[in-house]
Amino acid sequence: MIESTQTKNPTPASVQGPAGGHEPPHEPAAMLRPNSLTGNIQPRWFLPACAAVSLLLSFALVVLLGDAEEFSINWALWFVFAAVIHLVLAYVITLVRINRRKAKDMFWRNLIYVAFTLALLPLVSVIMSVAIVGFQGLTNAGFLTSDMQGINASTDAGTQEGEHGVLGGIRHAIIGSLVITLMATLVSVPIGLLTSIYLVEYSQGGPLSRAITFFVDVMTGIPSIVAGLFGAAAMASFLSFADSLGIPVPGRSTMGVTAAIALSVLMIPVVVRTTEEMLRVVPNELREASYALGVRKWRTILKVVIPTAISGIAAGVTLSIARVIGETAPILLTAGFATRVNWNPFEGWMTTLPVFIYQQFTRPMHPTYHDPSFQRAWAAALILILIVMGLNLIARIIATIFAPKKTGR
């Protein structure tokens, strides 16, 4: 590139300008100012083309390196080769065609793309594998509408011997998951939201608010099994206390509401953290506008601050639900494991989807014929992912409906 600057000398007029002449002529630095306006960027198709070439090359490389007898592709190796080839290829071509600066830019940009793809791969592969394996289980008759009542080792043996399809379903686990998570949400959202309202609107950075923030941070890090132990212990001591007062209570603490309490220990800090952020970004001008109209503080919070932040609050609540709906350990400790539908969270054991999956995987119904149990587990995992995705979708819809209106011309 340096040579071309020297071969194409700029005319005196273009360097000195029309009024020039007495000023010393200056050479614009070749690196900062190339001698032509065009040809200094790679065309739009360069990156995709480069990526495609790298994929092809690395595919060939993987095939060559692979076992000649048995045709198989190592996907991870393919990706690694493709990434390296892409990085080098894009750098070298840009270096030759344009200059060092652009080449470096290209290199770092591609590194970011590769990192993004790398981060995305596990997510995509999890969803793909769960969807592919789980879909088969979903197609079994009555999978969503029946529970595991009466399903035992001999049923699965019958399935394995081809007498009938995979029997049994996850109706009880879906209901358990929804009931327990709903109860946990009903407990956590008011507590969490009111806490964050206190932190943002009322506390003025005093010791109490600093203590709350500190303990919320600590709570975020509580292992879920500890939350489960807490829920079980708290409910047991509450029940014995209530019993000593002569109030009629269930005799055993293992029930849905105990699980909901354990989950809300995990959920409250997430709700506090996310809603606090959302309340803080509401502009102070809106609060002042409301005060200036003679509106009291609590009405301002209720009718101006929260409606303005509602989309973010909804998103935060959904996040916290997604955080706890996949919990296994605290549920096992607090709600036990059931094979039949139980709608009542205040009486008897309950099962949730993660616990169901855990049970089916670790303790298949039949000691040797594992397939039917594994199928149920994968299908339940697929349903769990679908529920979480559905929740995210609902949060987005809520956010769009309630979001402050931007246009209207």
Next chain:
Amino acid sequence: MSKSITAKNLNVYYGDFLAVEGVNIEIAAKSVTAFIGPSGCGKTTFLRTLNRMHEVLPGARVEGELLLDDDNIYGSGVDPVTVRTMVGMVFQRPNPFPTMSIRENVLAGYKLNGARMSRSKADEIVETALRGANLWNEVKDRLDKPGSGLSGGQQQRLCIARTVAVKPDVILMDEPCSALDPISTLAIEDLISELKKEYTIVIVTHNMQQAARVSEKTAFFNIAGTGKPGKMIEYADTTTIFNNPSNEQTERYVSGKFG
């Protein structure tokens, strides 16, 4: 419907920091008073004490007396919220509520306070307030559209309509035109001269021509240096302040020699 304001030895503090010192001022009912002065001299701070918006900030407090007609608004037992229903405020940047339509924005003072009213009564308030803010003709066909969809000047007039709708006695304006173009500024200035028939208006402005155009009396604030309290240097008829000020600082400021 309109009240006079009297400040007696008013000191304004942010925590321990004395921001404005010893203000004595008498503002007549149904007049326009302008506060001018360099940035950071305490004009806005003093304006915000007039409807007790000042104390919204943590640690802010006021010493002295501030009379609205004959009532001390800093007297014991006075509810700041009541004061704010009597003394409305328009802010520097237009701040319509983004979740509300134009109509709801005008009615915000009532709706946010939980007042119930008939549809026809509400329509009447909306129309009167929007006509009062010279905005009715521009928005009457889209009252249910969001207020944030209006232009900056229209938004500011919507905020004035919102303030007028609750029928205060005094309207405070904190640099209401600083974010607006000359045409919207003219619209607001016309509006101010309309509004002074019914309201006492206090306006903070950095635009001295504007102060000269709209106000009858002008107060000049200045600050001796960083960390020192702001003071009211001179308060007189606007023509006196601009043509024949008695204080040298005022003269230097209005003639553009500093600040």
